[in-house]
Amino acid sequence: MSLKEEIFAKAKELPRKEVPVAEWGCSVWIPKLTGAQGDEIAGDAAKRQRRNDFVGWRSYLIARCVQDDAGALIFDADSKDDLKNLQGMSNDSLEALSDEIMQYNNLGKKGLEDAEKN
Numbered sequence: 001m002s003l004k005e006e007i008f009a010k011a012k013e014l015p016r017k018e019v020p021v022a023e024w025g026c027s028v029w030i031p032k033l034t035g036a037q038g039d040e041i042a043g044d045a046a047k048r049q050r051r052n053d054f055v056g057w058r059s060y061l062i063a064r065c066v067q068d069d070a071g072a073l074i075f076d077a078d079s080k081d082d083l084k085n086l087q088g089m090s091n092d093s094l095e096a097l098s099d100e101i102m103q104y105n106n107l108g109k110k111g112l113e114d115a116e117k118n
Helices: 003-011 035-051 057-065 080-087 091-104 109-117
Strands: 016-021 026-031
Touching: 016 091, 026 091, 035 057, 057 080, 057 091
Parallel strands: none
Antiparallel strands: 016 026
């Protein structure tokens, strides 16, 4: 196996982090995002920032990232019902989960500033 093949093979084995959500009575999993996923989320955030429109941002981010223990997405980011139901959950749980996702995937202010430049 060439070095390139080894690198690509290892890159497919992205880690995940278990996050207990007391208000939901369960734990969920947050994956390390691929470069493409991170770029897409950062790009969406940059568009929202330019419009000064962050309504539903945390719900969207959670729907895009939060997985069950088998690695399947729990929510559908394209489902208005899922997003609306997420928005109806406590601010504390949404804030904590979205912060975890952003920190675990380095999607903070610097990541958003980089996305705005592109």
